[in-house]
Amino acid sequence: xxxxxxxxxxxxxxxxxxxxxxxxxxxxxxxxxxxxxxxxxxxxxxxxxxxxxxxxxxxxxxxxxxxxxxxxxxxxxxxxxxxxxxxxxxxxxxxxxxxxxxxxxxxxxxxxxxxxxxxxxxxxxxxxxxxxxxxxxxxxxxxxxxxxxxxxxx
Amino acid sequence: xxxxxxxxxxxxxxxxxxxxxxxxxxxxxxxxxxxxxxxxxxxxxxxxxxxxxxxxxxxxxxxxxxxxxxxxxxxxxxxxxxxxxxxxxxxxxxxxxxxxxxxxxxxxxxxxxxxxxxxxxxxxxxxxxxxxxxxxxxxxxxxxxxxxxxxxxxxxxxxxxxxxxxxxxxxxxxxxxxxxxxxxxxxxxxxxxxxxxxxxxxxxxxxxxxxxxxxxxxxxxxxxxxxxxxxxxxxxxxxxxxxxxxxxxxxxxxxxxxxxxxxxxxxxxxxxxxxxxxxxxxxxxxxxxxxxxxxxxxxxxxxxxxxxxxxxxxxxxxxxxxxxxxxxxxxxxxxxxxxxxxxxxxxxxxxxxxxxxxxxxxxxxxxxxxxxxxxxxxxxxxxxxxxxxxxxxxxxxxxxxxxxxxxxxxxxxxxxxxxxxxxxxx
Ligand SMILES: Cc1cc2nc3c(=O)[nH]c(=O)nc-3n(C[C@H](O)[C@H](O)[C@H](O)COP(=O)(O)O)c2cc1C
Ligand code: SF4
Ligand code: FES
Numbered sequence: 001x002x003x004x005x006x007x008x009x010x011x012x013x014x015x016x017x018x019x020x021x022x023x024x025x026x027x028x029x030x031x032x033x034x035x036x037x038x039x040x041x042x043x044x045x046x047x048x049x050x051x052x053x054x055x056x057x058x059x060x061x062x063x064x065x066x067x068x069x070x071x072x073x074x075x076x077x078x079x080x081x082x083x084x085x086x087x088x089x090x091x092x093x094x095x096x097x098x099x100x101x102x103x104x105x106x107x108x109x110x111x112x113x114x115x116x117x118x119x120x121x122x123x124x125x126x127x128x129x130x131x132x133x134x135x136x137x138x139x140x141x142x143x144x145x146x147x148x149x150x151x152x153x154x
Numbered sequence: 155x156x157x158x159x160x161x162x163x164x165x166x167x168x169x170x171x172x173x174x175x176x177x178x179x180x181x182x183x184x185x186x187x188x189x190x191x192x193x194x195x196x197x198x199x200x201x202x203x204x205x206x207x208x209x210x211x212x213x214x215x216x217x218x219x220x221x222x223x224x225x226x227x228x229x230x231x232x233x234x235x236x237x238x239x240x241x242x243x244x245x246x247x248x249x250x251x252x253x254x255x256x257x258x259x260x261x262x263x264x265x266x267x268x269x270x271x272x273x274x275x276x277x278x279x280x281x282x283x284x285x286x287x288x289x290x291x292x293x294x295x296x297x298x299x300x301x302x303x304x305x306x307x308x309x310x311x312x313x314x315x316x317x318x319x320x321x322x323x324x325x326x327x328x329x330x331x332x333x334x335x336x337x338x339x340x341x342x343x344x345x346x347x348x349x350x351x352x353x354x355x356x357x358x359x360x361x362x363x364x365x366x367x368x369x370x371x372x373x374x375x376x377x378x379x380x381x382x383x384x385x386x387x388x389x390x391x392x393x394x395x396x397x398x399x400x401x402x403x404x405x406x407x408x409x410x411x412x413x414x415x416x417x418x419x420x421x422x423x424x425x426x427x428x429x430x431x432x433x434x435x436x437x438x439x440x441x442x443x444x445x446x447x448x449x450x451x452x453x454x455x456x457x458x459x460x461x462x463x464x465x466x467x468x469x470x471x472x473x474x475x476x477x478x479x480x481x482x483x484x485x486x487x488x489x490x491x492x493x494x495x496x497x498x499x500x501x502x503x504x505x506x507x508x509x510x511x512x513x514x515x516x517x518x519x520x521x522x523x524x525x526x527x528x529x530x531x532x533x534x535x536x537x538x539x540x541x542x543x544x545x546x547x548x549x550x551x552x553x554x555x556x557x558x559x560x561x562x563x564x565x566x567x568x569x570x571x572x573x574x575x576x577x578x579x580x
Contacts, residue, residue, distance in 0.1 A: 016316060017338075018356050024338035025321050029280070050338075063340045064321030066280045082242035083441055084399035086487040087479050120324065120491060121242035121441075122281055125399035125473070126406050135283050 002045045006030055010049060021052040024060045028067050037068040065119060073108040073115040075153040078132045081118040084125035089142075093129050094118075096143050100150065114153070156385060157409040158373040159366070159393060163253035169288040172295035175256040181301060183372035184263040188309035192223055195268035199371070201379035203391040208236055208327075208364030209440070209468050210545070211457040220351035221269040221359050232360040233271040234336070235262055235368055237278040237285070238320060238327035242441035242491055243473040246395040247365040249407050251278070251285035254369070255292035259315065261368035263306065264375055266313045269361055274315040277332055280322050289317050324495035328544050329362045331497065342499045343544040366395055388413035390456040394467075398424040400474030401431050407471070413459070417451040419472065431476035435560060439468020441488050442549025444556035445475070465556070480576035481561040482568055485554055486514035492550035502536040503547035509533055510554060517565060520572040527565070530558060 002010070013026035027046045031038050038061055040054075047054040061067045068076075079097065081090055094105070097116055101109050108115040124130045127139030138149050162170050162178050175181070187195055200215030221231065235258060239247045250258060262274055278286055293315060296302045306313050323341055325331040331341035333355050354360025370392055374382050383391040390412045396419050397407040403425030410423070416438065420426065427433050435445045438455065444465035446453065453463045460467045475484060493507035510533045513526050534555040537547035558565065568574055 019337070022336065022338035022356075025335070026319075028321065029319060059340055060321075060338065064323050066322035081487075082491055083437075083484060083487050084243050084473055087400050087473070087475070087484065119281070119322075120240060120495065121244070123239050123245045123248045123279070125243050125245050125471070126397060128399055128405075132281060135281075137281075137284075 002031070002042075002049060003034070006034055007049065010046075014050065020050045021056065024050060024052070024057055025064065025067075028057070028061050028064075032067060037071050071108075073112050075113060075134050076115045076117065078117045078119035080120070080122045080124075080128070080130045082121035082125075084121070085129040088128040090129050092143065093131075093141055093146060096146060100147065114150075155411070157393060158377075158385075159250065159257070159369050159395065160253065160409045162257065163249070167253075169252065169292070170254055170256065172256060172292070172299065175254070179376070180256055180372075181260055183375035184260045184301065185307050186375050187264040187267045188307045188311070190267070192268050192270055195264065195375070198379055199268070199374060202374045202382040203379075203386075203389070204367065204370055204374065204382065205390060205457060206364055207366035207370075207394070207469070209241065209442075209466075211467060214363065214367055217351065217363075218265070218269050218361060220349060221361060222352065223270055227270065228358050230273045231269060231271040231358055232355040233262055233266045233269060233274040234332065234355070234360060234362045235274070235276045235365055236327060236329070236332060236362050237276055237282070237365050238324075238332065239282075239365075240279055240322075240324045240327055240495075241469055242488070243399055243437060244397070244440045244469040244471045245399075246397055246407055246469060246471055248282060248285060249395065250365055250369050251282065252288055255285075255289045256296065257369045257372060258289075258365055259292055259296050259302070261371040262315060263301065263313060264371040265361065265363060265368060267309075267311065269359070270311070271361070272312045272314065274313060275318045275336060276315070277318050277320060277326070277336065279326075280319045286317065286319060293317060323497075324491075325497045325544075325546065328546065331544065332362055333360065340497070342497050345543075386412035386456065388454050388456045389458060394455070394470050396423070396455060397471035398474060399471070400436075401428045401476045401479070402426065402474055403428055413454040413456040415451070416446065416453050416455055416472075419455060420451070420474070424474075427474075427476060431478045433474065434477050434479075434481070435475040437473040437475075437553055438465050439470050439472070441473070441491065442466075442546075442552055443468040444552045445560055447560050466552070478576070480518070480574055481557055481564050482514060482518050483574065483576065485557045486511065486518050488553050489514055489550065492546065496546060496550075497544075500543045500547075503542050503550070506533040506536050507547065507550055510551070514554075517568045518574050518577075520568070520574070522565075522569040522572075524569060526569070527558070530554065534558075 009030045010027045014023040047057045204214045205211040325341040326335045330344035335341040350360045489511040493511045498504045534551040537551045
C-alpha cells in the first residue's frame with residue numbers, strides 16, 4: 001500500500017497533468033525517496049493509483065537510470081563512467097572503490113552500507129573525475145580523497 | 155567584452171535571488187514582452203539570428219513561427235525548457251541553472267508570450283539536485299510577485315510554470331522523447347510530422363528549447379537584435395558558453411563571443427595542455443561530434459565554420475584528447491555510452507551501436523583483426539543520417555567515423571601488436 005504521505009505527494013504532481021499516468025516518473029521518485037527502491041508491489045500500487053497497468057509503470061521504471069528496482073544499500077555511490085571522467089582516471093577510481101568495498105559494480109556490501117553503480121556524465125566534466133553519493137556531487141576525485149569521502153557515510 | 159548570460163552570476167557560487175536580480179535590471183524584458191504583440195517578439199528574435207544552443211542550431215524565431223496563434227489555436231499551448239543536459243562532456247546549462255535561475259524563468263516568460271503558451275515545464279535531469287533546489291526557490295519567488303501564474307505582469311495572460319525532475323536517460327533530452335517522458339511514458343522519439351509546434355505535449359502545440367537559448371531572450375528584448383548580432387565575431391550572433399574538459403591546465407566554462415577560434419579557447423582560456431602531455435584532438439561540442447585535430451585550431455567556433463571543418467558546434471563544450479590517452483579506448487567509452495542509452499526503437503541503432511562497442515573492445519583488448527575496419531565502417535553507415543528514427547545514432551557514430559579517419563594508425567597498431575599500447579605502457 002502507498003502511505004498517505006506518498007499518496008499526497010503523488011497526487012500533488014498528478015493534479016497538474018491532464019492525464020494521471022503522466023505522473024508515473026514522479027510517483028516512482030516519491031516511492032523511492034521514502035523506501036530506497038521500488039518493489040513489484042509498489043509498482044502495482046502506483047499503477048492502481050494512476051489508473052494504469054503495472055506493465056505500463058514497470059516499462060517506465062526500467063527505462064530510467066535513477067530508479068532502482070532492486071534493494072540498495074544505505075548509501076548509493078554512482079561513479080561517472082563517461083568520457084571526460086574516463087580520460088581523467090575513472091578506471092583507477094573504479095578499481096579502488098571495488099577493492100575498498102570488496103564488491104563489483106552493481107553490488108551491495110554485505111553489511112548493507114554501500115551500493116556501487118556506474119552513472120553517465122554528471123555535467124561536471126571540468127571537475128572530473130566525479131561521483132555522486134546519495135545525490136551529493138563529489139568532484140576532482142583522486143585515490144586519497146575517495147577514502148576520506150567514504151568515511152563520511154556510516 | 156560583454157557577457158550578458160553570465161554577468162549577474164555571483165562569484166561566490168550562490169544563486170542570485172529575485173531582489174538582486176531585479177536590482178540588476180532583471181524582469182524588465184519580461185515586462186516589455188508583455189506589452190508587445192507575440193508576432194513582434196518572434197520577428198525580433200528572427201532578426202537577432204539566435205540559433206538553438208542545445209546542439210542542432212535551429213533558428214529559434216523560425217521555430218516559433220510554426221506555432222498557431224490567436225483565438226482559434228488549440229489550448230493549452232506548452233513551452234518546455236530542456237534542462238536535461240546529459241550529453242557527455244557538457245556542463246554549460248548547469249552554470250546558468252545554478253547561478254541565475256531567474257534569467258531562465260524570465261526567458262521563458264518572453265518565449266511563452268511569443269507563442270502564447272499558458273503552461274510551461276522546466277525539464278531538469280534528476281542528478282542536478284542543487285539546480286533543482288535553486289529553481290524551486292526562484293519559481294516560488296517569481297510566483298509570489300505575480301510574475302508567474304495568473305495574469306502575468308497584469309497582462310491578462312496566464313503562465314503556469316512547473317519544475318519536472320527526470321529519472322535519468324539521455325533520450326529524454328531529444329525533443330520528442332522529452333515530450334513522451336513528460337507524458338509519463340518511455341522516452342522513445344515520435345515520428346515527425348506532426349511537428350511539436352503543431353502537435354506536441356498531450357497533442358497540443360509545444361516548443362522545446364535549450365536552457366542557454368532561453369537565457370538569451372531577456373537580453374535580446376532589452377538591447378535589440380542588432381546588438382545581439384554584433385556580439386558574435388562571425389555571422390552567427392550572440393555569445394556562447396564554451397567549455398573544455400580533459401587534460402588541459404584549466405578546465406572550465408567561459409562565456410565568449412560566438413565564433414571565438416578553437417586555438418584561443420584551448421590555449422588562452424583552458425591554459426593549454428597539462429605538463430607532460432600533448433594535444434592530439436578534440437570533440438568540439440560534446441560526445442556526439444566529430445573529432446577535430448591540430449590542423450583545425452584556427453576554426454572559429456560557430457555553427458557554420460565547425461560544420462565546414464567536418465564536425466558540429468554541438469553544445470560548444472569540448473573534450474580534449476591527449477597523447478597519453480588511447481583514442482581507441484576513448485571511442486570505446488563513447489560507444490558504450492551511446493549503446494547503453496539507445497532507446498531500442500530502431501535496429502541500426504540498438505544493434506549497430508552494441509556491435510561497435512563490442513568490436514572496439516576486441517581491438518582495445520588485443521583481439522582485433524583487419525576485417526574490423528569494414529565492420530566499423532558498416533556500422534557508421536547504417537547509423538548515419540536518414541536511417542534511424544532520431545539523431546542519437548548519427549551523433550553516436552560521429553566520433554567513431556572521425557577517429558577511424560584521424561587515428562587510423564593507432565587502431566592498426568592495436569591490431570598488429572595484439573594489445574593496447576597505452577594500457578601496457580608505451
Ligand atoms: C539523444 C539526444 C539528446 C539530446 N539532449 C539534449 C539536452 O539534454 N538538452 C538540449 O537542450 N537539447 C538536447 N537535444 C537536442 C533537442 O532534441 C532539441 O534539438 C533542443 O532541445 C532544441 O532546443 P534549441 O533549439 O534551443 O537548441 C538532444 C538531442 C538528441 C538527439
Ligand atoms: S536512433 Fe537509437 S535512440 Fe533514436 S529512436 Fe532509434 S534506437 Fe532510439
Ligand atoms: S564525463 Fe564525468 S562528469 Fe561529465
